[in-house]
Amino acid sequence: MKKLFLSTLLFMAVSTYAQTNFEKAVTDKISKMEQAKTPEDFTAVSNDFARIGDKEKTQWLPYYYAAQASIEKGRNLMRTGKLTELDAIAAEAQNNLDKASDLSKDNAEIFILQKMIHNLKMMVDPQSRFMSEGMLGADALAKAEKLDPENPRISLLKAEDIYYTPEQFGGSKSKGLEMFQKSLDQFKVYQPKTTLDPNWGKGEAEYFLSNKP
Amino acid sequence: MQTFIISKILLLLSLLMGIFLHAQVTVSGKVNFKGKGVKDISVTLKNTYDGATTDENGNFTFPTEEKGSQILVFSNAKFVEVEKPITIANENLSINSDLKEQISEIDAVVISAGSIEASDKKRATALLTPIDIYTTAGANGQISSALETLPGVQKIGETEGLFVRGGTGTETKFFMDGNLVNNFFGNSIPGIKSMDRLNTSLFKGNVFSSGGYSAAYGQALSSVLILESIDFPERNSVDLAISPLFINAGFQNVNEEKSKSFGISAGYSNLGLVTKLIKFNNDFTKAPESFGTNFNFRIKNKNGGILKYYGSFDTNKIGLQAESLEANIDFDNTNLKGKNTFHNLSFKKKFGQYLLNLGSSYTYNSSFIALSNTFEDEEINPNTIDITGNYLNTKGTLGRKINKISAVRAGIEYNQSNEKTDVSAAPTPSEFKDQITSLFAETDLGFSNNLSAKIGVRSEYSNAIDRWNLAPRFAMAYRISKTWTSSLAYGIFYQNPENKYFGSNPLNYQKAEHYVLQVQKSAEGRSFRLEAFYKNYKDLIKTTVLDYRPVAINNTGNGFAKGFEIFWRDKKSIKDIDYWISYSFLDSKRNFQNYDQSLFPSFAAKHTLSVVAKKFVTSWKTGFNLSYSYASGRPYYNFQTDANGDYYLNKQGRLKDFGALNFSLNYLPNLGKKDSKSFTVLVLAVNNILGQKNIYGYNFSTDGLRSKPVLPSASTFIFIGAFINFGIDKTQDAIDGNL
Numbered sequence: 001m002k003k004l005f006l007s008t009l010l011f012m013a014v015s016t017y018a019q020t021n022f023e024k025a026v027t028d029k030i031s032k033m034e035q036a037k038t039p040e041d042f043t044a045v046s047n048d049f050a051r052i053g054d055k056e057k058t059q060w061l062p063y064y065y066a067a068q069a070s071i072e073k074g075r076n077l078m079r080t081g082k083l084t085e086l087d088a089i090a091a092e093a094q095n096n097l098d099k100a101s102d103l104s105k106d107n108a109e110i111f112i113l114q115k116m117i118h119n120l121k122m123m124v125d126p127q128s129r130f131m132s133e134g135m136l137g138a139d140a141l142a143k144a145e146k147l148d149p150e151n152p153r154i155s156l157l158k159a160e161d162i163y164y165t166p167e168q169f170g171g172s173k174s175k176g177l178e179m180f181q182k183s184l185d186q187f188k189v190y191q192p193k194t195t196l197d198p199n200w201g202k203g204e205a206e207y208f209l210s211n212k213p
Numbered sequence: 214m215q216t217f218i219i220s221k222i223l224l225l226l227s228l229l230m231g232i233f234l235h236a237q238v239t240v241s242g243k244v245n246f247k248g249k250g251v252k253d254i255s256v257t258l259k260n261t262y263d264g265a266t267t268d269e270n271g272n273f274t275f276p277t278e279e280k281g282s283q284i285l286v287f288s289n290a291k292f293v294e295v296e297k298p299i300t301i302a303n304e305n306l307s308i309n310s311d312l313k314e315q316i317s318e319i320d321a322v323v324i325s326a327g328s329i330e331a332s333d334k335k336r337a338t339a340l341l342t343p344i345d346i347y348t349t350a351g352a353n354g355q356i357s358s359a360l361e362t363l364p365g366v367q368k369i370g371e372t373e374g375l376f377v378r379g380g381t382g383t384e385t386k387f388f389m390d391g392n393l394v395n396n397f398f399g400n401s402i403p404g405i406k407s408m409d410r411l412n413t414s415l416f417k418g419n420v421f422s423s424g425g426y427s428a429a430y431g432q433a434l435s436s437v438l439i440l441e442s443i444d445f446p447e448r449n450s451v452d453l454a455i456s457p458l459f460i461n462a463g464f465q466n467v468n469e470e471k472s473k474s475f476g477i478s479a480g481y482s483n484l485g486l487v488t489k490l491i492k493f494n495n496d497f498t499k500a501p502e503s504f505g506t507n508f509n510f511r512i513k514n515k516n517g518g519i520l521k522y523y524g525s526f527d528t529n530k531i532g533l534q535a536e537s538l539e540a541n542i543d544f545d546n547t548n549l550k551g552k553n554t555f556h557n558l559s560f561k562k563k564f565g566q567y568l569l570n571l572g573s574s575y576t577y578n579s580s581f582i583a584l585s586n587t588f589e590d591e592e593i594n595p596n597t598i599d600i601t602g603n604y605l606n607t608k609g610t611l612g613r614k615i616n617k618i619s620a621v622r623a624g625i626e627y628n629q630s631n632e633k634t635d636v637s638a639a640p641t642p643s644e645f646k647d648q649i650t651s652l653f654a655e656t657d658l659g660f661s662n663n664l665s666a667k668i669g670v671r672s673e674y675s676n677a678i679d680r681w682n683l684a685p686r687f688a689m690a691y692r693i694s695k696t697w698t699s700s701l702a703y704g705i706f707y708q709n710p711e712n713k714y715f716g717s718n719p720l721n722y723q724k725a726e727h728y729v730l731q732v733q734k735s736a737e738g739r740s741f742r743l744e745a746f747y748k749n750y751k752d753l754i755k756t757t758v759l760d761y762r763p764v765a766i767n768n769t770g771n772g773f774a775k776g777f778e779i780f781w782r783d784k785k786s787i788k789d790i791d792y793w794i795s796y797s798f799l800d801s802k803r804n805f806q807n808y809d810q811s812l813f814p815s816f817a818a819k820h821t822l823s824v825v826a827k828k829f830v831t832s833w834k835t836g837f838n839l840s841y842s843y844a845s846g847r848p849y850y851n852f853q854t855d856a857n858g859d860y861y862l863n864k865q866g867r868l869k870d871f872g873a874l875n876f877s878l879n880y881l882p883n884l885g886k887k888d889s890k891s892f893t894v895l896v897l898a899v900n901n902i903l904g905q906k907n908i909y910g911y912n913f914s915t916d917g918l919r920s921k922p923v924l925p926s927a928s929t930f931i932f933i934g935a936f937i938n939f940g941i942d943k944t945q946d947a948i949d950g951n952l
Contacts, residue, residue: 040253044266047266052262055262082737084737088290095290166832
């Protein structure tokens with residue numbers, strides 16, 4: 001009896017140790033991603049997350065973050081006008097996101113990233129890709145909204161879309177800012193399920209609101 | 214006691230483990246590809262969190278607390294994954310690795326000699342998507358006219374057809390989802406060009422080949438245009454188009470799963486009103502009038518097979534009176550009644566590594582032309598030409614992937630034509646029947662991401678010719694550097710003499726041999742291509758007039774075409790302006806049909822230039838499009854027959870240079886109204902805005918003494934129209950197209 005108790009204790013100790021190690025690794029890499037600046041930085045952090053995912057095999061989060069790092073790399077390149085590389089980066093992000101989605105079905109956060117991947121692909125050639133990628137992106141965001149209507153990141157993506165859409169096309173800076181405000185309000189009450197769950201985006205909403213034209 | 218010992222041992226063990234765990238070593242090294250360090254390679258100690266990513270120079274370094282036998286994995290999508298067993302003791306390790314390129318579809322070089330692809334499959338620099346076509350000034354929304362702004366295509370105003378690199382209009386064939394489209398253009402009368410029968414918006418992409426095309430296509434000496442229809446519409450919608458020229462209405466229905474859709478559309482067009490508003494060079498006794506309707510459905514089955522159907526019916530009428538060149542005749546009268554139906558069915562399905570394509574198209578076409586003359590208000594010399602034809606095309610192709618970028622495919626194609634020509638002045642109608650059976654096989658070989666080849670062969674048997682031909686084709690592409698690629702294509706192409714030339718003399722296939730060499734640079738937002746070609750024609754037909762119609766007597770004709778073409782498209786240099794320039798130089802001679810000697814063909818210009826520019830002004834919700842076409846003067850010839858019935862060149866000359874500046878604008882009034890139920894595009898287009906006087910050729914009197922110019926129907930043509938779509942909100946489309 002005592003033996004059993006002891007080995008259980010030991011097992012628990014080991015698994016707790018592993019758990020904290022996973023948490024520590026993911027937390028570390030999230031902060032590494034936050035500090036990433038160049039496309040190379042994002043590649044490195046994406047690889048780090050994929051490595052953790054490959055080792056754990058049951059955790060969706062590492063693959064989620066690996067995909068997010070690739071998307072951030074894509075957005076980074078997009079801002080510098082390097083559009084032709086986006087297809088390959090979107091494929092890289094999709095690869096990791098698919099792994100995440102295999103481990104966690106019906107996950108709003110995954111659909112949110114899916115929308116961002118479609119955005120990347122669309123930017124390669126908006127005119128001819130809108131009908132496909134634009135629609136798929138909208139579908140993904142609608143699925144996310146159904147699963148988690150109060151998720152502030154959904155409002156954030158919507159706000160971005162509206163903000164950057166010229167007024168003549170039904171977008172506007174002011175409507176965009178309203179949406180950013182909504183997103184920020186949601187951030188104030190939104191609680192990630194665990195400390196490791198996605199919790200990004202508040203800074204961006206604040207950035208837009210503090211830089212009001 | 215026992216448990217005490219065990220717990221002691223465990224304590225000791227964990228203590229030891231703790232020491233071990235904190236005994237870090239550093240693993241470092243360099244990753245090379247072809248002797249050079251590569252960045253972005255993920256280096257992982259398998260099944261651990263430990264690893265790093267290589268830097269600019271291919272170097273990596275990471276600490277680890279793992280010990281013993283481990284595996285180091287080097288991975289990156291562009292390279293083949295490498296695993297290296299290592300043993301970690303207490304000393305730092307240095308491990309280098311060499312990588313091999315991963316062959317992949319995305320990175321593989323594309324063979325592009327002779328072809329311009331406008332599908333979204335591979336390249337971001339896609340050309341002539343439907344939106345491009347609609348926004349090309351002077352193209353009137355037609356695929357064929359928009360293609361005239363690309364290199365290699367002649368701007369011919371008096372006859373329909375794509376005249377490519379010194380080839381005649383009939384040397385270009387059109388395919389929809391793999392099936393031959395007979396009568397791609399509407400029925401017409403000489404001197405007046407007819408429009409495309411298939412609507413631009415039916416297609417999601419196209420491959421236009423101006424030479425050296427694949428063995429899957431045949432019976433075209435010069436060129437093929439391969440059109441790919443859209444799979445499923447995005448939403449249910451109703452479309453309306455209104456202009457002084459035409460009205461058109463249609464709807465599309467699609468189920469939510471996007472597995473079934475159907476649509477119907479109908480249109481009526483009449484030039485009558487416009488002939489009253491614009492000055493026409495033709496005297497219409499019956500302004501061009503047409504009615505057309507079409508249906509489509511698409512079904513996707515559970516296993517991913519897609520069945521597509523498109524069918525259309527149309528009729529058209531036109532009547533023309535022209536001053537006659539003949540003595541004792543005041544006017545020549547021409548009246549046309551055309552009827553056409555076209556049906557196209559295709560099925561595509563993947564079975565594991567195999568891809569099956571089945572398809573069939575059927576066309577019935579009837580063109581009834583009534584000819585007569587007027588002399589002193591009396592109608593004389595009535596004659597009618599009645600041509601009816603039934604055409605069937607069936608094709609099956611099976612392909613298999615060999616590895617990521619290599620594949621083999623083979624197929625069989627069957628064409629049947631039954632054509633009857635009844636000229637009332639001739640004693641008996643002439644009937645023509647032909648069945649062509651073709652076999653083809655082709656292989657795509659990817660040697661590396663930088664080198665690929667395509668080898669194919671096609672063989673055809675035509676009843677009317679009664680022999681087999683054999684046409685080998687070859688193409689390859691090599692990537693010179695990151696942005697530069699080169700490709701070349703060679704092939705033999707056969708085409709039967711046109712049905713109307715068959716008579717009692719035995720005929721052979723006409724033959725063309727293509728050599729195409731291309732270099733291309735594509736970088737962010739800009740692309741440049743330079744293509745040189747040589748085309749050798751053999752066994753072209755020679756004709757004589759028999760029973761009021763030209764008939765081929767033998768295959769002793771020949772010719773060549775050579776030249777080079779430059780294409781430049783730039784979406785980047787000038788803000789918000791997308792423009793392209795194409796220039797073609799052509800040198801050609803042929804001795805064929807009624808030519809009595811080798812001559813520069815009358816349907817070809819030596820220098821052709823096209824400039825197309827587009828700009829969308831967001832604040833005005835308006836797109837402005839300009840295009841300029843130039844072609845150096847084409848030669849014209851008049852052939853007469855001598856006492857033996859042989860042709861001789863009676864008169865020749867050169868037309869003045871062709872030039873036209875076209876302008877169009879698209880105004881989108883509903884743009885931005887977020888919840889608007891309809892989306893409207895108003896179009897104003899002016900072709901040849903400067904009113905340049907262009908001449909397409911000369912008509913001669915029977916004796917060759919008098920002539921008059923062939924003119925465009927209207928020197929300057931103005932079009933206004935409204936296109937309204939209910940159901941689909943294209944606002945987003947417009948936004949993203951102009952970001």
